[in-house]
Amino acid sequence: MNHLEIMKLIDDGANFYCRQLGNASHMEFVQNECYSMIYPKQGQEGGTSLFDVKLDHLTEEDVLQMIHEIKSKNVHTWWGLCLSDRIADYVWGIDRPILTPEQHENDEELYMALFPEEMSVYETYSNDIQIKPVTTIEEFGVWADICNLVLHGDYPIMHRVNHFEICKNGIMPCYLGYYQGEPVAVSAILNHSNISSLEFVATLPEYRRKGLAKALCQKAVEDAFANGSSIITTRAFADAKNIYKSLGFQCYYL
Numbered sequence: 001m002n003h004l005e006i007m008k009l010i011d012d013g014a015n016f017y018c019r020q021l022g023n024a025s026h027m028e029f030v031q032n033e034c035y036s037m038i039y040p041k042q043g044q045e046g047g048t049s050l051f052d053v054k055l056d057h058l059t060e061e062d063v064l065q066m067i068h069e070i071k072s073k074n075v076h077t078w079w080g081l082c083l084s085d086r087i088a089d090y091v092w093g094i095d096r097p098i099l100t101p102e103q104h105e106n107d108e109e110l111y112m113a114l115f116p117e118e119m120s121v122y123e124t125y126s127n128d129i130q131i132k133p134v135t136t137i138e139e140f141g142v143w144a145d146i147c148n149l150v151l152h153g154d155y156p157i158m159h160r161v162n163h164f165e166i167c168k169n170g171i172m173p174c175y176l177g178y179y180q181g182e183p184v185a186v187s188a189i190l191n192h193s194n195i196s197s198l199e200f201v202a203t204l205p206e207y208r209r210k211g212l213a214k215a216l217c218q219k220a221v222e223d224a225f226a227n228g229s230s231i232i233t234t235r236a237f238a239d240a241k242n243i244y245k246s247l248g249f250q251c252y253y254l
Helices: 003-021 060-072 085-092 101-105 137-152 164-168 212-226 240-247
Strands: 027-031 036-040 049-051 109-114 129-133 174-179 182-192 195-203 231-237
Touching: 003 036, 003 049, 003 109, 003 182, 003 195, 003 231, 060 085, 109 240, 129 212, 137 164, 137 174, 137 182, 137 195, 174 212, 182 212, 195 212, 195 240, 212 231, 212 240, 231 240
Parallel strands: 195 231
Antiparallel strands: 027 036, 036 049, 109 231, 129 174, 174 182, 182 195
């Protein structure tokens, strides 16, 4: 599998992630020939994202008009990693920087993937740590609270009830990390056929640097491969980059 094919899988994982956030009773999902979008219903709270952008079929005039329409919405937009040069020039301008491998490694967001044969020898974690799959709606509520607090500034991107369905039906297995019996960290895997993505890795600030995030990722990755995944993708920020690298994830870029 070459770099471009892997980048497309990372792209697909991001689009699937956005779509699943919209897969709840309090959310709306709309799709047209150029993009998809999720947003909360009137009076509800939730994430708004525009994704799965497809513009190559448009004329130059229509491309410019559609890009203006998308940008004017002023919402989180996943443009995609594999835009054609023609579309990328319109989105970011012809002066967009071409990054070296070192600059990619130091970028704000890294695009990463892991094949089964690349898995590191995983460590046994401290006896203070327990990792448990989320199986009940009560556990999912705790998982969602930690996720929202750490990753989203306590805004309910994940609904503690309505999003439980995608956990329960196996689309998004979720994991709770306990430290000395207290739930303090989370992770999840999104399953799309035999392609998975590692998502929602978060630890409460006062419990960081104790090995919880790595233990949670190990469990999620091991289960995903055991259940038939052929590749696991992710998008990494901040300290998570080093955790994922230690698990065997490789960086990809065009």
